[in-house]
Amino acid sequence: MNSYPHLFEPLDLGFTQLKNRVIMGSMHTGLEDRPWHFSKLAAYFEERAKGGAALLITGGFSPNRAGDLLPFGSKLMSQWQVPFHRKVTDAVHKHDSKIVLQILHAGRYGYTPLNVAPSAIQSPITPFKPKELSASQIESTIRQYGRTAKLAKKAGYDGVEIMGSEGYLITQMLNERTNRRTDEWGGSYENRMRFALEVVRSIREQAGDDFIVVFRLSMLDLVEGGSSAEEIATLARALQQQGVNILNTGIGWHEARVPTIVTSVPRAAFVEATARVKACVDIPVVASNRINMPDVAEDILASGKADLIAMARPFLADPEWVNKAQEGRADEINTCIACNQACLDHTFENKRASCLVNPRACHELELQYTPVTDAQHVMVIGAGPAGLACAVVAAQRGHKVTLVESRDHIGGQFNLAAQIPGKEEFHETIRYFNAMIRKHNIDLKLSTLADEALINELKPDHVVVSTGVKPRIPAIPGIEHEKVISYQRLLSEKPPVGQRVAVLGAGGIGFDVSEYLTHEGKSTSLDASAWQKEWGVDVNSTTAGGLAVPELHPSPREVWLLQRKTSRHGKGLNKTTGWVHRAVLKMKNVQMLGGVEYLGIDDQGLHIRVTRDDISEERTLDVDNIILCTGQESVSELYQQLESVAETSNFDVHLVGGAEFAGELDAKRAIRLASELAASLN
Ligand code: NAP
Ligand code: SF4
Numbered sequence: 001m002n003s004y005p006h007l008f009e010p011l012d013l014g015f016t017q018l019k020n021r022v023i024m025g026s027m028h029t030g031l032e033d034r035p036w037h038f039s040k041l042a043a044y045f046e047e048r049a050k051g052g053a054a055l056l057i058t059g060g061f062s063p064n065r066a067g068d069l070l071p072f073g074s075k076l077m078s079q080w081q082v083p084f085h086r087k088v089t090d091a092v093h094k095h096d097s098k099i100v101l102q103i104l105h106a107g108r109y110g111y112t113p114l115n116v117a118p119s120a121i122q123s124p125i126t127p128f129k130p131k132e133l134s135a136s137q138i139e140s141t142i143r144q145y146g147r148t149a150k151l152a153k154k155a156g157y158d159g160v161e162i163m164g165s166e167g168y169l170i171t172q173m174l175n176e177r178t179n180r181r182t183d184e185w186g187g188s189y190e191n192r193m194r195f196a197l198e199v200v201r202s203i204r205e206q207a208g209d210d211f212i213v214v215f216r217l218s219m220l221d222l223v224e225g226g227s228s229a230e231e232i233a234t235l236a237r238a239l240q241q242q243g244v245n246i247l248n249t250g251i252g253w254h255e256a257r258v259p260t261i262v263t264s265v266p267r268a269a270f271v272e273a274t275a276r277v278k279a280c281v282d283i284p285v286v287a288s289n290r291i292n293m294p295d296v297a298e299d300i301l302a303s304g305k306a307d308l309i310a311m312a313r314p315f316l317a318d319p320e321w322v323n324k325a326q327e328g329r330a331d332e333i334n335t336c337i338a339c340n341q342a343c344l345d346h347t348f349e350n351k352r353a354s355c356l357v358n359p360r361a362c363h364e365l366e367l368q369y370t371p372v373t374d375a376q377h378v379m380v381i382g383a384g385p386a387g388l389a390c391a392v393v394a395a396q397r398g399h400k401v402t403l404v405e406s407r408d409h410i411g412g413q414f415n416l417a418a419q420i421p422g423k424e425e426f427h428e429t430i431r432y433f434n435a436m437i438r439k440h441n442i443d444l445k446l447s448t449l450a451d452e453a454l455i456n457e458l459k460p461d462h463v464v465v466s467t468g469v470k471p472r473i474p475a476i477p478g479i480e481h482e483k484v485i486s487y488q489r490l491l492s493e494k495p496p497v498g499q500r501v502a503v504l505g506a507g508g509i510g511f512d513v514s515e516y517l518t519h520e521g522k523s524t525s526l527d528a529s530a531w532q533k534e535w536g537v538d539v540n541s542t543t544a545g546g547l548a549v550p551e552l553h554p555s556p557r558e559v560w561l562l563q564r565k566t567s568r569h570g571k572g573l574n575k576t577t578g579w580v581h582r583a584v585l586k587m588k589n590v591q592m593l594g595g596v597e598y599l600g601i602d603d604q605g606l607h608i609r610v611t612r613d614d615i616s617e618e619r620t621l622d623v624d625n626i627i628l629c630t631g632q633e634s635v636s637e638l639y640q641q642l643e644s645v646a647e648t649s650n651f652d653v654h655l656v657g658g659a660e661f662a663g664e665l666d667a668k669r670a671i672r673l674a675s676e677l678a679a680s681l682n
Helices: 035-050 079-093 135-154 169-174 189-207 229-241 271-278 294-302 313-317 321-326 344-348 385-396 413-417 426-439 452-458 487-493 508-518 528-535 575-587 637-644 667-680
Strands: 022-024 055-061 098-103 159-164 212-220 246-251 308-311 377-381 400-404 443-445 462-465 469-471 484-486 500-504 558-562 591-593 596-602 605-612 615-621 625-628 632-634 652-655
Touching (some): 098 135, 098 212, 135 159, 159 169, 159 189, 169 189, 189 229, 294 308, 313 321, 344 575, 377 452, 385 462, 462 637, 637 652
Parallel strands (some): 022 055, 212 246, 377 462, 500 625
Antiparallel strands (some): 469 632, 596 605
């Protein structure tokens, strides 16, 4: 019997059936915006349909120009667009999966000066103040939702999802925070929810009954002035009455100051909000947010808290997620680690989405792992993220691969990242690579130092040097003092650390290390209830918006995070996650010092000169330890040696990952370039 019986139970919607309980949730990839990208979009969806998802939801398409997320953003409003969408629906239907088009009107979140909203109130995250919709514009917008649904049906979609969460137009209509109207669309909750219900009516009227209508309902707004539990339940029942087939979960507006999907959010952290809505209705309800592995999904369904599971990013990471779970191969799932680095960060930078752990995502036609006819022997030296990706892709294509690692374990810098509270998911990537090493019969040689003698003995056709990085040791007088610890030694050997600590370097690793130093005990990312208390989340929405007073966990030590730059700390962190790291360190009272010059280290502590507004002041931080997070340098001596004998050797030599370029040491780049290299080895 399958280990996940609830996950693989079909669902009968009356006029149509879903083959299992897994939905690929909506994710804007950047391929939706231009018709000439629809072949790529079709290939992307086809892989996920082939991979077993029962129902796929597209990225958001606006019903009209005023609803654009970005200027010239994705819309479905004219007949000429239908044939492009046909490519997508035909590709999905080849694999017994269903697909619905998400209709998303951005309202005041539209990143355009033409945006509109129930009231002319600017959002805190967009630069444009919206124009207030007139009553007749509201009525035409409702008709346009119906028009989009009708066009979607013509294009072969099995239904639509109405985006009614995350703070977009429908949510703006529902809440007094954004709706101050005094006409029949504002005031009482009955008036404020009329727009959502009219949208459903218009869609049913124009697209008919044999058409799936999913409504993504904001089950927890996480903003002041958001909906109460009673209002959410009233809306859920009214939507059911109006003919919605499935209620999907939305958590948090984009302007919320509580993280909802980043890696430090515990798995299934918001499922109680879904269960609360499920208890009010008879139609199927979908759980979402930070569900990335089949055991978590199965537990939710088995406990009766939801009827379906939606995952978006996990399908970028692994299109075959469903088939692997069904075939008892869950250990082969390439798990989404919720880093946002290649997906949402790209979307917010207006770039095509992809995935840090799967660079083929949204590049299915461009990056292909074609089986080889003439297998070669590929020797990969270094089993960090770049070496692992290269070894696995080469082996998957049919090459004979030997992977050599000097340590007694694989994973490189990912092992260090996994030590940070809130980054436990990085263990999953290492588990995945271990499973792939076994599956593809990669000859893994641990605790082995690769040198010319070993290469001559193994006689490979290709040598890939991915020997990674070492911490940069800055030239500060006293740097050899016993107080000084590199981040690498701190996280791998875990030496005792004193009560007062200075962290040098405020890049991604300086922030991570500061989080490590200011937490004690079990990571709240592994305990949903503790995490909710820490962030002030009231999943029962007993207060409007579901916000409670946060319960702070004080840091066990005093930490200073120092940088030489005078710019804001954490300015270079990623867009969708950087604010969370800054908020955590603020909660932990970490003292940020910029414009610092390091003068020396001795028994007294760290001597610095701080310059601010042209005024310099010398200080001594009486610290017990100094942790170096001052960047990395490439470890590439072996490559240089091999290059020098390249003309006389019988193998090609390649360099990837941090060993090639430590300046932008970043796993996304390392895995992508290593995968591309492996895809090209012939
Ligand atoms: P980084 O971002 O380059 O930061 C190192 C910091 O050290 C610099 O910002 C620099 O700041 C300082 N520094 C450099 N040379 C120095 C010197 N000689 N003396 C004193 N200070 C010096 O690198 P990182 O923090 O090691 O992170 C590496 C990469 O890992 C990042 O680029 C990122 O892609 C990835 N990462 C990201 C995250 C995340 O986003 N949360 C977490 C971990 C890792 P000043 O010159 O201003 O002092
Ligand atoms: Fe998940 Fe990170 Fe990949 Fe996005 S980039 S899908 S968050 S692993």
